[in-house]
Amino acid sequence: MENTFDVIVIGSGPGGYVAAIRAAQLGYKTAIVEKYTVLGGTCTNVGCIPSKALLDSSEHFHEAATKFKTHGIEIDNLKINFNQLMKRKDEVVKQNTSGLSFLMKKNKIQVFEGTASFLSNTEIKISSSGKEERVKSKYFVIATGSKPSSIKGVDIDKQRIISSTEALALKEKPESIAIIGGGVIGVEMASIFSRIGVKVTIVEYADSLIPTMDKELGKELKKVLTKNGIEILLNHKVQSAENLGNSTLITYKDEKDTLKEIRADYCLVAVGRKPYTEGLGLENTRVKLDERGFIQTNAQLQTAEENIYAIGDVVPGPMLAHKAEEEGAFVAEVIAGQKPQIHYNLIPGVVYTWPEVASVGLTEEQLKKEGRAYRVGKFPFIASGRARAAMESDGFAKVISEPKYGEILGVHIIGPRAADLIAQAVIGTHYETTDEDMFRIPYAHPTYSEALKEAYLIASGQGAINL
Ligand code: FAD
Numbered sequence: 001m002e003n004t005f006d007v008i009v010i011g012s013g014p015g016g017y018v019a020a021i022r023a024a025q026l027g028y029k030t031a032i033v034e035k036y037t038v039l040g041g042t043c044t045n046v047g048c049i050p051s052k053a054l055l056d057s058s059e060h061f062h063e064a065a066t067k068f069k070t071h072g073i074e075i076d077n078l079k080i081n082f083n084q085l086m087k088r089k090d091e092v093v094k095q096n097t098s099g100l101s102f103l104m105k106k107n108k109i110q111v112f113e114g115t116a117s118f119l120s121n122t123e124i125k126i127s128s129s130g131k132e133e134r135v136k137s138k139y140f141v142i143a144t145g146s147k148p149s150s151i152k153g154v155d156i157d158k159q160r161i162i163s164s165t166e167a168l169a170l171k172e173k174p175e176s177i178a179i180i181g182g183g184v185i186g187v188e189m190a191s192i193f194s195r196i197g198v199k200v201t202i203v204e205y206a207d208s209l210i211p212t213m214d215k216e217l218g219k220e221l222k223k224v225l226t227k228n229g230i231e232i233l234l235n236h237k238v239q240s241a242e243n244l245g246n247s248t249l250i251t252y253k254d255e256k257d258t259l260k261e262i263r264a265d266y267c268l269v270a271v272g273r274k275p276y277t278e279g280l281g282l283e284n285t286r287v288k289l290d291e292r293g294f295i296q297t298n299a300q301l302q303t304a305e306e307n308i309y310a311i312g313d314v315v316p317g318p319m320l321a322h323k324a325e326e327e328g329a330f331v332a333e334v335i336a337g338q339k340p341q342i343h344y345n346l347i348p349g350v351v352y353t354w355p356e357v358a359s360v361g362l363t364e365e366q367l368k369k370e371g372r373a374y375r376v377g378k379f380p381f382i383a384s385g386r387a388r389a390a391m392e393s394d395g396f397a398k399v400i401s402e403p404k405y406g407e408i409l410g411v412h413i414i415g416p417r418a419a420d421l422i423a424q425a426v427i428g429t430h431y432e433t434t435d436e437d438m439f440r441i442p443y444a445h446p447t448y449s450e451a452l453k454e455a456y457l458i459a460s461g462q463g464a465i466n467l
């Protein structure tokens with residue numbers, strides 16, 4: 001029957017589209033259902049891609065404003081064209097979503113536009129603009145992602161009290177933004193806006209920025225962002241946010257519990273995201289949610305219905321596009337009877353500020369908590385010839401290794417191109433190399449990667465060459 005498939009994937013974010021492509025490659029008759037008119041999910045439309053496009057544009061402007069003169073490049077009347085900045089971002093998103101439509105055609109994946117809702121464990125209905133269609137499948141993959149969450153006293157009204165989705169699509173450059181949360185979204189959005197001249201205040205509950213990463217990274221990031229004009233309030237508890245019409249009023253308690261307030265054109269809420277399963281009709285299946293709303297699965301990412309799998313932001317784990325992608329390929333291969341593996345301990349975390357922050361493996365705080373012995377090698381970019389040539393001397397590369405054999409336990413970088421540098425640390429950690437193995441291989445000179453070579457050298461106890 002035409003409307004019967006082997007695999008139906010619900011949601012077309014990085015988890016969903018990868019699952020669909022892999023399933024099709026493995027020979028399954030595959031369909032994907034997306035409730036929006038474009039494919040790509042959060043990541044492509046309102047997440048990774050538009051934020052990175054704006055981060056790049058704003059960083060070019062910031063460089064031109066703060067570094068070009070020293071490089072001997074003088075520009076008169078440097079200014080931001082906010083509409084063009086946003087237009088380029090929209091074009092980048094469009095290129096990516098069109099690319100996905102092409103990939104669906106290329107892999108003969110049927111695309112359904114509409115909201116999927118389970119009628120049973122073998123049938124869904126797809127609703128779109130009053131129309132309804134029923135489709136059957138042997139297997140289903142739920143990849144419905146996540147939505148922004150908020151805190152008590154703060155309602156995201158999408159007008160003045162906004163999430164990253166609205167912040168990435170503002171029509172005019174605001175004068176000021178207060179950001180609740182100094183996690184990944186908080187610091188990336190703060191970077192975009194402060195670089196183009198918006199007054200930015202971050203109000204963070206924890207005692208550091210990006211608090212789940214190695215503490216030294218957050219400390220260094222705070223230094224750099226403060227130098228760039230962002231006001232950062234740590235250990236501050238937001239009590240409420242109010243839309244005043246043309247601005248917002250945010251009240252918070254400082255470290256001493258004194259009630260204070262700030263006004264800003266917009267209040268951006270960046271306190272985390274929650275799994276999204278609304279309207280999926282899970283009540284018509286045996287699929288279970290945990291107490292935080294995530295879909296419960298076993299290690300094969302199989303729900304309580306053995307033909308229904310769940311992946312990406314809607315299941316527990318880091319809410320990252322590359323984690324969702326790994327899981328997408330994984331479930332397709334599991335369905336095909338293969339024995340794939342996901343290396344959850346090797347999923348890198350990257351923050352696209354400048355300098356970038358990137359991390360893999362264990363942090364010093366985790367090792368201390370576990371009472372494990374470790375040694376640290378840390379090399380500052382200010383001592384790197386490549387970084388000096390590029391005027392990129394903020395940050396450091398930090399390697400944590402096990403003292404007896406030198407096995408690499410964690411690598412934490414804040415510095416230029418850290419997002420790309422972390423790949424070699426992931427490979428090194430995966431193959432259980434030692435700090436000595438990692439510095440006894442040649443690194444091109446002059447490159448940012450040499451900072452890592454020196455950090456491995458210091459961690460091994462043999463002393464740096466260039467420090
Ligand atoms: P999603 O991408 O959320 O896709 C889910 C899709 O399912 C959506 O399109 C939704 O419309 C659809 N859907 C939901 N319910 C139904 C239904 N019933 N029927 C049909 N369709 C449905 N991660 C990174 O790794 N790197 C980054 O740089 C990065 N930057 C980010 C920046 C921002 C501002 C944000 C918000 C997130 C960022 N992320 C980043 C996180 C990343 O976007 C998510 O981890 C990723 O998108 C999760 O993928 P997913 O496939 O699980 O779900």
Ligand code: NAD
Pocket residue numbers: 151180181182183184185186188203204205206209210211236237238269270271272273318319320349350351352
């Ligand atoms: P997050 O968990 O990274 O950060 C939330 C921050 O809000 C934390 O620092 C937390 O301490 C703080 N917070 C919580 N309650 C607060 C309160 N009452 N007052 C002040 N601060 C409070 O979440 P996010 O930044 O919203 O990002 C959501 C998800 O999107 C993350 O899981 C992240 O992995 C993903 N994301 C990834 C990237 C990337 O990979 N570069 C970029 C953006 C988003």
